[in-house]
Amino acid sequence: MRSYEKIWEYIDKKLHISDIPLKGMPKYALNLTYWTGGLLAAAFIYQALTGMLLLLYYQPGATLTNPNDPTSALAYSSTMFIMTKVLFGNIILTSHQYMAYAMIFLIYVHFFRNYFLGVYKKPRGLAWSVGILMAIITILLGYTGYFLPYTEISVDATNVGVNIAGQVPIIGNLLASLLIGNGTMAERFSRFLDYHVIILPTLLILLLGLHMYLFEKNEAAPPLKLKSEMKKIKWFPTYFIYTIAITLLLWGLILVISGIFPLSLLPVYGSGIPITPMPEWYLMPEYKFLDFQGITPLIEIIAISLLILFLIFLPFLDRSESRDPKDRPIFVAIGSTNLSLLILLTAWGYEQPAILIPVPEWVSIIFIIILFNFGFTYFMYKRYRSEEL
Ligand code: HEM
16 A cells, blocks of 8 residues: 555544545546636635634724824724734735635636536526525625725725615615614724624625535536536545645645735825725726716616626526527527626726716627627527537
8 A cells, every 4th residue: 555545544544534425526527617616615715714814913993093193093003013013914914815806706717607508507506596695795705805904995995885885775774884884984894894704704604505515416517518427436535635636726826926926005094195996806897887977876786786686597597408508699698798898897997997988988889799799609609500400
């Protein structure tokens, strides 16, 4: 027996890992495209671990320890302390932020992969709808975390979100007060921190449990072209090692990037330095959309709510049997249009933040995008269909 096998045997004897009743997966799942969700879970665990370390030093609140110095505000000065005085503090904080970006980016990858491959179809509809809720929670985690360092841009940008929430008909006031309580900074800190470290992570863990349970029950969706059943590989040790490997790869990558590009703290809230209150990249499309002439916060909220409802109920809307993208041209075109708009609005937001776009300009650009995506999908559909005949 080789030495690493002996080590495995020892670990397994102590921890009974191979007795864990995970089903194991077919061989086709030993491929990175089947691990976008696994990478997401690894990112989430990293966030929980580094978040706990940051909590040891972070102090919420806007109270000034020196009345003449805005940088002495508790939240800001404790963040500065983490970045400059705590051993490995900067790399932990930087990597916490970069991993948040990675997690949101991976959500898009996982989402679009499952969308275009029709993985939301029977029997995975519930896993899909639960996933949409998890995506919303992850974005809210990013949004609430953004506020915590109490920089000018983080407070101003989160205010934009609070104002938008306040404009929802009927429940606007309730939503805004859910976010910021009575509006004082003390209350705002208390709420945002509670959401960021307790409420949203707990919800995410519960939903992740359900998501994983459903995945275990239904197994990984097979490749579109799979002709016959594939032999199953046991969960332990192959998939176990694969899980550890991709986890360490992701963590290592983010740590290296954090070491090369460490963050520095932006000016404190109240410093008087004029800034454009821009959100982080993952909320840029929603931000830029508001620059379109005629689009009010209310219209934006209605559009986002409709999109969320469409995504949650997608398994009921796309009822055809086939998962193959070439059999579902309408849904493929809707997906690619949304992906194009997402990329366009993000780039546009950075290029021209808070600059009004006149109606003829934005209407014609959106029209071209829709036309191109639907036209191209239709062309591909025709081409592949005729090849098949
Ligand atoms: C924090 C967010 C999320 C986490 C941690 C997560 C985690 C996972 C994991 C670990 C898997 C198992 C296999 C794989 O890696 O694909 C999985 C599968 C799946 N997820 Fe997610 N997920 C998240 C969000 C989402 C979202 C936003 C959607 C889409 C709406 C989604 C839909 C699905 C579906 C349909 C499967 C089954 C995939 C298959 O059978 O191949 N998940 N997820």
